[in-house]
Amino acid sequence: MIDWSLLALDPPGWGGVLLQGLFATLQIAIGGYLLGAVIGIFGALGKLYGGPVTRDLMEVYTTIVRAVPELILILILYYAGTDLLNQLLGLVGWGPVDISGLAAGIFVIGVVQGAYSTEVIRGAIKAIPPGQLEAARAFGFSPATVLRRITIPAMLPYAIPGLANLWLIATKDTALLAVVGFSELTLVTRQAAGTTKSYMLFFLAAGALYLAVTLISNAVIGMVERRSRRGFARPG
Template sequence: MASAFELIGLGSQGWGHALLQGLGVTLQISAGSFVVGIVLGLLLACGKLSGSRALAVPMRIYTTLFRAVPELLMILILYYVGSMGLNAALDWAGFAPINVNGAWVAIVVLGMVQGAYASEIFRAAILAIPHGQIEAARAFGLSGIGLFRRVTLPMMAPFALAGMANLWINLIKDSALISVVGTNELLYTAKQAAGSTRQYLLFYLSAAALYYLVTLFSNHMSGRLERRIRRWMPLV
């Protein structure tokens, strides 16, 4: 019988390659969802602060809904119900049915959920900008997208960075939820290895160690980025 080191190693009997591949899928899902969440969060935050009730109310309803419904339930709804609806529409149009990729579902669902949380972080960061800075930019003729790109976005970044770093850590953990639809991310691969070898503690601890290492590296990089950005902030 293979030893524990052989089972988690990179040899012919080991599951090391499979675990690293699963980690790669986890990071891909997390990165894709994070980008979707940032873009969606910025749009939602700007909509809430636009002053238009017709725009702000739907944005608030969206934020409340996606923060209230569990991510796992959203994944199941979008994956199973969404794929059935998509294939029904394709069948009606005369096209062959398709298999929905679980990783893409995870990116979309987790990105939509993260967008709801990110919108509150961005909204608070925008409100933290001194109002005089915005008025000064407007006095120089900036408005609309130019004002947001050149003034609002750079000034809100330091205020939003800590919250977004925390969302990234949570997103890495939430990506494990996609294992319910059979996507070969880290946790799903660890479950396969544990079931095949009956070494449940070994592989679950190995998966936990990989999640922990990714979290440590993420904390280190976000700390460096925060210190670098705050160097250019004015002293208060």
């Protein structure tokens, strides 16, 4: 018999704890996704328009991140990354800093997302008809103006499907942070299930919360995609 009272928002129910875990999950997913998108833009520009060294560095970055399992990357970045930062701070005479789990989680997810975003955005930029960029340069637009007024708006319709998929991946990748002890939705679900022994109840509840995030995200993404494609000729 399922004891639904265990999902109550107030103790002894665990509903409030699950919602706090969901809020932490969304914070990391949004922060990591935005950081990954910024890395992706500069990574794509570096691959397309950078010099040989920049292109090689971006190629190494995207190849390594996409080749190594994400769980291994998270462990490396979470532990080795914070240790390296404190060592660098020690070299300049600063004491070690206690990096919050939220900041570390956003950084880790952002670095992983950045490699995939780089390839998505690079492909979207290459899909822009060359004549649009050539016309902008012919009118004397600066590279920054071409990027802001031509490249980014023109590549968005091609990039949104891939970036939307990366957003959904980011929401699920946050569950991997449970291995380093960050209290996101998966970890608090395991804690609630282990304490009450109601494993089916709490894991179904967590699955329902992830599904709700996905359904809401799909609705928002659909609206954004339709808006970005206004003025596009429909295939006959």
